[in-house]
Amino acid sequence: MTKSISPAETNLQSKEKIPFFKFVLTGGPCAGKTTALARIYSYLRERGFEVITCPECFTILASNGLSLDFFGVDGMDKIIQNSVMDIQISMEEGLEKTLRGFGKPAVLLCDRGPMDGAAYLSEEKWNSILKERGVTVTDLRDRRYNAVLHMVTAADGAEAFYTLENNAVRSEDAATAMTLDRKTQKAWSGHAHHYVFDNATDFEGKLQRIVDTISKLVGLPSNLSRRSAKFLLKSVPDPKSFPEDVVYHSFEVEKVYLVNQDADKESYSFIRKRTTIDRDGKLMGTVYQITTVQQTADGETIEQKRIINAREYNTAYKSRDSSRHIIVQKRISFLYKLQSFTIHQYEKPSKGLCFLHAQVETGTDSAREAKCKVEIPQFLDVDRRLKGAEDERKYGAYGLSLITE
Template sequence: MVESEGQGTKAPLFKFILTGGPCGGKTTAIARLSSFLRERGFEVIACAEVYTILASNGMSLDFYSTEGMDTVIQNSVLDVQLSLEDSIEKVLKARGKPAVLLCDRGPMDGKAYLSDEKWNNMLEKRGVTEADLRDTRYNACFHLVTAADGAEAFYTLDNNQARSETPEQAIDLDRRTRKSWLGHAHMYVLDNSSDFESKLQRLVNIVSKLVGLPTNLSKRSAKYLLRQRPNTTSFSVDFHIFEVEKVYLVVQNNDDDGAYSFIRKRTTNGEKKGSIHQLTDVIRRDGQEFETKRIISAREYNASYRSRDLSRHIVRQERISFLYKLQSFTIHVYQTPSRGTCILHAQVESTDDETPVVELPDFLDIERRLKQDDESTYGSCALSVIHK
């Protein structure tokens, strides 16, 4: 069973984005996830891909021959996307049961189809930021890499008449889409290094972990100690920088010695700032650790802040997020406490019997890999404790 969120007055609602280039397996993945989650007590609704809705109902490629239509179409897609998602969310909330909203593509996908100038102008006229569209709406983003990149023999558009990309175009679009979502706090890239069934099973396992269902996956990240904060001018990949404030709360459940909760505010660096607020609850059951995350409002964050654990420091970090060879990395640079400590987190999924395979970036000065025993020294939960 999934735990009730907050004070137990609401059922949890998880919102996931499935994106990627053409023929990545999104349609099949949504069908698999829907069945899997419903069988385990969740209400599930899928939000259809809006561009496909328009294209399959009369909007043709000829429309693009009219000057400025690319921006008009992406604006319309975004209008329908946000309205449709919000409407479905209201329906699921009204049910009052644990629920999952699966979105076939999302608002940031439009960035892959416009120039940076057109995209930025569109957002400016709307009065929104990328953080508003990317970070504050979804619990996780799953990028399913197109079959054209790594599984060429299976690349086909026969099941989607709205698509017309060659394999080369599909790969380019896949990479631009992936770049558009870069910066989401929980972005997972599912490549074609395994067969398609294994690709789907990886997705199911990750989703299970996120919604609090039992899974054979135990490790969420591999961690490495860096000798110093890297100079981002030496990075060979795109990256985003965020400021993070993590506040541990007074434990309400005294029956579980391992339980803890914290709220987190994650703010985008740069001219167009935007913040996302999140509540995380961690419990231990049957020897496993279950972690559930919920996006909360700024008001909820401020209310929870008043229940902070005064025996702990407020953890403040600079975080640098990037993708390297289809793997997600985040560097945590501590400001308080333990100022200057730098930890590299590689997002991996593995079982207890496996050693996660991580291809480390060559532009980082890595001292060593951290082991489980190092949590008492380098884990943020341990570092937050105020020693008297």
Template structure:
């Protein structure tokens, strides 16, 4: 075995280490409707990350590559060609992303792959029947294309929705949508990516420069860089479990089964650091389980004293191996989660099955700085009792605190409210 390892090139060893989580590698998607600011955002993120020591490659939008090399609107006069084109886009997208990922991993340095759109964008341009046909022909599920490939998804809302005076398509000859069409396409694209555990929607409630800075702060937090963002979610206690009939027809939602297992912290510094693995399975309206994603989260204090969470998608085998080092002083947390978008904000209802059966907590993904109070537009179709604030609520309703088995040591309960 040693001889085999020593025969690997430096690049091959680097890839192996990245796949084992020893070298930070992040793959993220920037998506959104026409004229949302993706091109400028990609350039800003590339500079920001490179200046801070990351290797960065941008994966270009595949449809634009095809359109700028001869694919024209005239092709669509052929019946059924939309499905053929999206199949071609998917082929190139997956191959290009995977190839560029390997190049970055082979460098052996912290790296980020910035993807200008991703595979799920194609769903916005096809009927459900045609999209499902493509997936079935490839033996894929939406979980494969959406949840297991990316660390985060950032949706840049089209200027047509909220900043119409700035809507223009001069910099993209592949696009020709009117403002009304752009708004429709923007919402369709949001629905396509809904369900990813780390999806963020950046609307036009601020000026464009602030919109870009919000994005930079989000990415900085993802990769473990210092940021002035003070929290990732705001939480509310619900009086009752929401049911399907509670959701208006205009609100799309996904249901997941979640198992969270806290692990023993090696060389525990006693500062609130924690580790957990999570298994997240999508459940259809008919109760069918369609795919599972496994993730490892490690949270440690930075040099500035901030608790920084680093997340990594892992395999089922890694999940099983990590499970053996679970913290036996804590319950395995099991929940049903319902995620949806409302007024450009991402929400998830956490419905506990173990411990605290029946407890329902609404999480709103809202970013704010230390000087700002997060603004949440609460869904009017949910029965919200009150906002959860302060350490008392954290100890009573945070999953980290709830997981402690009665009678077990309750040390390290510094950070339960941050654990989601």
């Protein structure tokens, strides 16, 4: 007798991928995460997404009896962070199943994530947790989330608004908040979509920049005209020569463009394989992603990105566009003065070409444009900034991929 499967179970097992996105919202103390989560939740719900928020797990413990006295016992910091990670992972997985089972486009908003623990432990203790669990940074950072949204503490740039009054479990002074903010940024640095939102605008502007960025990530129209500024580099940089305080992460990237299934639309898709390279040159964990890019009638570019598994990547690979090169790059990601940068060094095609991509949110608002200028790292040899459609055709990955011979 065949066992019947419920509609919810069918949704969970369905090979038809219903849009699902998982974002982690992190940052230093008093950065505005609670308000931002509420704003994002309402915004996405009003536009047809089912949304669930996964609460901050340390706050759950602290609100239910965990006190600072626990940290008075040597070694408790590691045990507590391990417990926080257990709860975090379990809650996220349960909530993800709940959303996927419902069978509608959905977003899981996570208030902090497993990598936040690295900001509160010594490097030795953090690495021991990873070893004991048998996981890597790639597992906890890159594979779990579509994007990481970091809100900078009000103690850095909006000091007048830094307060301990709206969070009963917060005890950090402004200096400590800034230190924790920097450590948290470094913990998540290296994720392919790591966005840092500083206090260059007022708080409402900060919230709008976050909403605009998420709009782009889920494929909704937004007020952002672009998310990155691109610069041509004169030479390939050696990351070992970077200043000691610049923490960098290296990756090997393979990008494969797919045959356009709908020739009537101004759109294209590609799959990407991104493998972490450790300091000794050893290949570590790999993350796979599929991206669809579409031009709207008014000329806006909308991208939708989704993490996939190796089997899905290999299946999609069979539909690759043979009229285009497979793009192979080495990428180096790092943070510099509250901005996220990635160096794209081409191996195939056009070996030797090298670009710097800088996170920047811009729009039609001239005041915002003025406050979002890129501060170029002085240790890089920049030729010029790329601008306009001609540069995009000549130096963009989509243009470079086209086989012309």
